[in-house]
Amino acid sequence: MTDQSSPSSSGTPQRVAFLGLGVMGYPMAGHLAKAGLDVTVYNRTASKAQQWIAEYGGRSATTPCEAAQSADIVLACVGNDDDLRSVTLGEQGAFAGMSRDAVFVDHTTASANVARELFSIAREQGLHFLDAPVSGGQAGAQNGRLTIMCGGDAAVFEHVAPTLRHYGVAVTLLGESGAGQLTKMVNQIAIAGVVQGLSEAIHFGQRAGLDMPRVLEVIGKGAAASWQMDNRGNTMIEGRFDFGFAVDWMRKDLAICLDEAKRNGASLPVTALVDQFYGDVQALGGRRYDTSSLIVRLRKLSA
Ligand SMILES: NC(=O)c1ccc[n+]([C@@H]2O[C@H](COP(=O)([O-])OP(=O)(O)OC[C@H]3O[C@@H](n4cnc5c(N)ncnc54)[C@H](OP(=O)(O)O)[C@@H]3O)[C@@H](O)[C@H]2O)c1
Numbered sequence: 001m002t003d004q005s006s007p008s009s010s011g012t013p014q015r016v017a018f019l020g021l022g023v024m025g026y027p028m029a030g031h032l033a034k035a036g037l038d039v040t041v042y043n044r045t046a047s048k049a050q051q052w053i054a055e056y057g058g059r060s061a062t063t064p065c066e067a068a069q070s071a072d073i074v075l076a077c078v079g080n081d082d083d084l085r086s087v088t089l090g091e092q093g094a095f096a097g098m099s100r101d102a103v104f105v106d107h108t109t110a111s112a113n114v115a116r117e118l119f120s121i122a123r124e125q126g127l128h129f130l131d132a133p134v135s136g137g138q139a140g141a142q143n144g145r146l147t148i149m150c151g152g153d154a155a156v157f158e159h160v161a162p163t164l165r166h167y168g169v170a171v172t173l174l175g176e177s178g179a180g181q182l183t184k185m186v187n188q189i190a191i192a193g194v195v196q197g198l199s200e201a202i203h204f205g206q207r208a209g210l211d212m213p214r215v216l217e218v219i220g221k222g223a224a225a226s227w228q229m230d231n232r233g234n235t236m237i238e239g240r241f242d243f244g245f246a247v248d249w250m251r252k253d254l255a256i257c258l259d260e261a262k263r264n265g266a267s268l269p270v271t272a273l274v275d276q277f278y279g280d281v282q283a284l285g286g287r288r289y290d291t292s293s294l295i296v297r298l299r300k301l302s303a
Pocket of ligand 1: 135246
């Protein structure tokens with residue numbers, strides 16, 4: 001009988017399944033195919049799976065359960081906790097099709113609770129579960145340069161890390177089950193405050209009549225520099241938001257952060273406020289805007 005704490009097969013796994021070919025999952029699965037792995041994909045909307053196969057080869061399955069059969073590793077990147085439960089549990093879910101000791105790697109940004117719940121269910125069924133949310137956005141997924149924050153058993157992490165490195169530049173185990181999702185929450189809390197600060201800075205500079213592209217070029221070399229300033233500053237100045245990480249997704253993530261903070265007692269006043277500001281952006285029609293669109297409501301308030 002295999003030790004519950006480590007997966008059975010040795011070496012780099014070759015047979016993988018990928019569930020959820022969205023903005024992130026589609027290119028991530030593509031990197032696995034390009035690396036020569038035997039990839040079976042599942043997407044709820046089948047036409048996207050067909051499009052993926054036309055581009056990368058491989059196979060598609062009609063259910064997560066079917067996709068998971070004979071895969072050493074099943075990877076997923078779907079929307080939220082409920083979506084994750086629906087692709088893992090039940091008769092058509094991946095857990096029902098996975099072979100003993102296979103590993104389920106979840107790249108969805110979800111709660112730490114659902115990660116721990118699925119970790120326990122997987123263990124009861126002789127499977128393994130790793131929470132592995134990502135940062136780096138659509139560009140990071142396309143370029144294979146994601147940061148991947150993992151929670152789970154060390155032996156399971158070591159087993160799957162070479163596979164994740166096909167699209168991850170920083171693939172790190174942060175602790176036991178749920179630690180990957182908690183780390184992603186830290187990431188989102190840090191981003192929320194920075195984007196609001198950058199929005200106010202650009203808004204103020206524009207109201208002051210400054211040449212803002214030049215201003216950002218200068219202050220971007222000093223203590224105010226940030227990823228958001230480098231990658232979003234100019235599009236914020238221009239008022240372009242039709243790309244990137246959607247406000248709806250950010251609100252989902254901040255709700256997860258605020259919920260977890262209720263449990264661990266952390267005080268998150270700015271995060272709570274920025275969450276409300278994103279609510280305003282949604283009401284202004286910006287549900288699919290990039291998260292840098294926080295500046296839209298400042299312009300509206302000053303109009
Ligand atoms: N986009 C980013 O920049 C970014 C960055 C970091 C993290 N993330 C996180 O990554 C996850 C995916 O984001 P995304 O931008 O790739 O989203 P997306 O483009 O909306 O794709 C979501 C994928 O999940 C599938 N899905 C959703 N609910 C499902 C369900 N109940 N059953 C089966 N499949 C379901 C969708 O299938 P259909 O095609 O049938 O709708 C689609 O393939 C989210 O948790 C997000 O927060 C996104």
